[in-house]
Amino acid sequence: MKRRSKSPYAYSEPSPNRGRGYDSRKSSSFLDGINYTLAAICAGIFILGIGVGIALSSGQASNSPNVVSREVIDRAAPNPELCAQFGASAIVSDMRVFITMNPFNVYVTQPNMRPGCVLRRNNWSILEKQNLVTDQDVRQCKNxxxxxxxxxxxxxxxxxxxxxxxxSAGNLFLNPPGSTAPNETENF
Structure with missing residues (x-):
């Protein structure tokens, strides 16, 4: 009988470090001690925290100085029911511009922002009935x-x-350069 030759590979021989209960994986890794369930729970809590943070930061407070939606502007408009029915609410900015010619400079005052309303052309009679505009005002504006x-x-x-x-300037928020402008649906 012929004897078998010794295998040239190291895996066939028992290692001196291997004993009973030895795990061949690296035991020094941090991730070895983390359970997949624990990792999923931590990820869920993290995502929930982001969601709650977004919800709290975008929520409206009744006394908040920020205008975050069209509804806030509509409620702040003078005569909000009339404005919604016969026109559109607006943010009115009063500002003065000073221009010097020599040297050429432009100076701008701090804008004064307040709620306002823009009436549609066919609803001017509301102002005429209350004697808030004259016939001459209406004629000049109509011309x-x-x-x-x-x-x-x-x-x-x-x-x-x-x-x-x-x-003439368009809305650069809605129409970034290179895109086509949406059609106007409401002219006043």
Whole structure:
């Protein structure tokens, strides 16, 4: 009988370090001690924390100085029911610009922001019935294809002005360069 030759591979011989209960995996790794269930629970808590943080930071407080939605602007408008039915609520910015020619510089005052309302052209009769605009005001505004906007409640002394709808610049938030502009659905 022929004897078998010794195998050249080390795996066939028992290692001196191997004893009973020896685990061949590395025992120094941090991840070895973490259970998959524990990792899933930690990940779930992390995601839940992010969700709660987003919900709390985007929620509205009634006395918050931030305007975060169209509904807040609609409620703050003068005569909100009338404005929603016959026009649109607006944020009115009063600002003055000073331009010097020599040297050429532009100076701007701090804008004053307040709620306002823009009436549609076919609803000017509301202002006429309350004697807030004259026939001459209506004629001048109509000749320039403009409309009326106001700040302050109509029952008190509102500031009413003939305003022009300026679409020349477009809305760069909705129309980034290179994209096509959406069609206007509402002209005032």
């Amino acid at each position: 320039r294809m403009n409309t009326f906007g106001f700040t302050g409640p109509l029952e008190a002394s509102p500031k009413i002005e003939c305003i022009y709808q300026n679409d």
